[in-house]
Amino acid sequence: MNLEKAFGSNCVLKGVSTSVKPGEVMVLIGASGSGKSTLLRCINLLEEPNGGQIYIDGVEVTAKGVVKHQIRRETGMVFQQFNLFPHKRAIDNITLAPIKVRGMEKEEAEDLAMDLLAKVGLDDRAYAWPHQLSGGQQQRVAIARALAMQPKVMLFDEVTSALDPGMTGEVLGVMQELAADGMTMVVVTHEMGFAREAGDKVVFMHDGIIVEEGAPHVMFSDPQHHATQEFLSKVL
Amino acid sequence: MIKIDLIIESLPALLDGAKLSLLISLCSVCVGVTLGIIVASGRLSKIGIFRAISGAYVAFLRGTPMIVQIFVVHFGLVEFGLVLPALVSGIIALSLNSGAYMGEIFRGGIQSIEEGQTQAGLSLGLTNFQVFRYIVFPQAFRRVIPSMGNEMVTLTKDSSLVNFIGVAELTYRATLIAARKYQYFTMYVGIAIVYFVITYTLAWLLGKLERRLGPHDTDSESGKGLRKQLRSERRFDLS
Numbered sequence: 351m352n353l354e355k356a357f358g359s360n361c362v363l364k365g366v367s368t369s370v371k372p373g374e375v376m377v378l379i380g381a382s383g384s385g386k387s388t389l390l391r392c393i394n395l396l397e398e399p400n401g402g403q404i405y406i407d408g409v410e411v412t413a414k415g416v417v418k419h420q421i422r423r424e425t426g427m428v429f430q431q432f433n434l435f436p437h438k439r440a441i442d443n444i445t446l447a448p449i450k451v452r453g454m455e456k457e458e459a460e461d462l463a464m465d466l467l468a469k470v471g472l473d474d475r476a477y478a479w480p481h482q483l484s485g486g487q488q489q490r491v492a493i494a495r496a497l498a499m500q501p502k503v504m505l506f507d508e509v510t511s512a513l514d515p516g517m518t519g520e521v522l523g524v525m526q527e528l529a530a531d532g533m534t535m536v537v538v539t540h541e542m543g544f545a546r547e548a549g550d551k552v553v554f555m556h557d558g559i560i561v562e563e564g565a566p567h568v569m570f571s572d573p574q575h576h577a578t579q580e581f582l583s584k585v586l
Numbered sequence: 587m588i589k590i591d592l593i594i595e596s597l598p599a600l601l602d603g604a605k606l607s608l609l610i611s612l613c614s615v616c617v618g619v620t621l622g623i624i625v626a627s628g629r630l631s632k633i634g635i636f637r638a639i640s641g642a643y644v645a646f647l648r649g650t651p652m653i654v655q656i657f658v659v660h661f662g663l664v665e666f667g668l669v670l671p672a673l674v675s676g677i678i679a680l681s682l683n684s685g686a687y688m689g690e691i692f693r694g695g696i697q698s699i700e701e702g703q704t705q706a707g708l709s710l711g712l713t714n715f716q717v718f719r720y721i722v723f724p725q726a727f728r729r730v731i732p733s734m735g736n737e738m739v740t741l742t743k744d745s746s747l748v749n750f751i752g753v754a755e756l757t758y759r760a761t762l763i764a765a766r767k768y769q770y771f772t773m774y775v776g777i778a779i780v781y782f783v784i785t786y787t788l789a790w791l792l793g794k795l796e797r798r799l800g801p802h803d804t805d806s807e808s809g810k811g812l813r814k815q816l817r818s819e820r821r822f823d824l825s
Contacts (some may be wrong), residue, residue, distance in 0.1 A: 427706075
């Protein structure tokens with residue numbers, strides 16, 4: 351996968367260019383309002399960039415005439431607020447897209463969903479309603495739901511920010527396993543521990559630009575830019 | 587005083603009338619709900635012309651008396667060569683009126699669904715229509731059942747207005763008998779009770795529907811869910 355983007359006059363993202371290789375975990379860090387989430391949401395076109403290009407697996411997703419919902423099949427996204435469908439049980443949350451988008455048979459989709467639920471440690475809660483699950487469990491179902499579309503890249507948008515500390519661990523644990531399995535991931539997070547342990551590349555954003563990027567151990571121990579140093583001194 | 591024997595004597599005629607009232611209400615509710623969904627989609631459309639048309643439709647039909655709307659359809663359209671049977675005119679007018687109110691009810695319901703639901707659906711690769719069909723609308727529908735029930739009850743009562751264009755529904759029959767026998771009190775109290783029984787039954791049915799469709803808001807388990815639960819447990823045992 352090769353991911354590049356450059357924005358012209360957009361005030362949130364002022365010319366951002368980076369890439370993530372297959373199997374890599376890229377962690378986006380930075381203060382609120384620095385453009386991390388906007389960057390993430392541009393990748394699956396939930397936000398439309400005003401300029402520049404994004405490539406996923408060699409395909410330009412920002413090209414004219416591109417069918418958005420076809421692009422979005424290739425990217426999975428997990429949200430801060432989980433956004434499970436409250437009128438569907440956990441398993442039906444997961445099978446919806448494979449059945450409706452991929453045209454999978456119900457039985458096959460349910461088998462897939464059970465495998466994914468086992469992967470996130472929730473196969474015993476398959477028929478629970480979202481409101482019967484804890485925040486951490488809901489978020490793990492949301493991860494399974496995104497994985498069910500077998501995306502080329504997974505996008506995580508501050509997925510632990512709405513969880514209390516006890517539940518943060520279980521979600522980060524699932525993400526770490528996913529990274530170890532070789533999933534390509536772009537993760538927006540304030541969890542520096544996760545960035546350090548699971549990240550292959552850490553990208554620091556400030557005021558809509560990428561100030562600095564590099565391997566986690568380099569970034570955390572020896573940040574080059576003043577803005578990075580200042581940010582890290584506050585959060586570490 | 588109420589003359590029970592007169593009511594019993596007129597029962598066949600009243601029941602015929604009640605059947606017609608029910609038919610009118612049922613047809614208007616069905617068309618009204620369908621129109622309402624279309625109107626709500628129009629009001630929420632990204633396309634300006636759809637928004638304008640549905641907005642004007644709602645404003646006009648909410649802002650004019652139902653009886654005038656009935657007269658326009660039945661007597662007014664004759665000038666354009668459209669002579670409709672009174673029953674058809676009545677159903678059309680009531681449906682059009684209900685469509686406006688239902689439209690606003692559905693619009694409110696749809697707008698009350700969090701933006702995150704749409705985004706989650708889109709991020710999975712569903713089309714805009716699929717997101718509406720499988721995610722937004724089912725949730726909105728559950729939320730609007732109480733307001734929709736209100737509108738259905740109102741519509742059932744308002745079906746009595748079509749007696750003015752000569753549809754032989756409940757109110758019309760009662761008026762005829764009352765005039766002939768000079769027993770207004772008996773006949774009108776009699777049909778008031780009939781209307782009440784109809785609307786009360788309707789409210790009761792809607793209450794049942796609300797409880798049935800709302801399992802995600804409560805801990806109740808629908809039969810379908812229970813069967814699935816059992817199946818999952820069986821599957822669990824095997825593994």
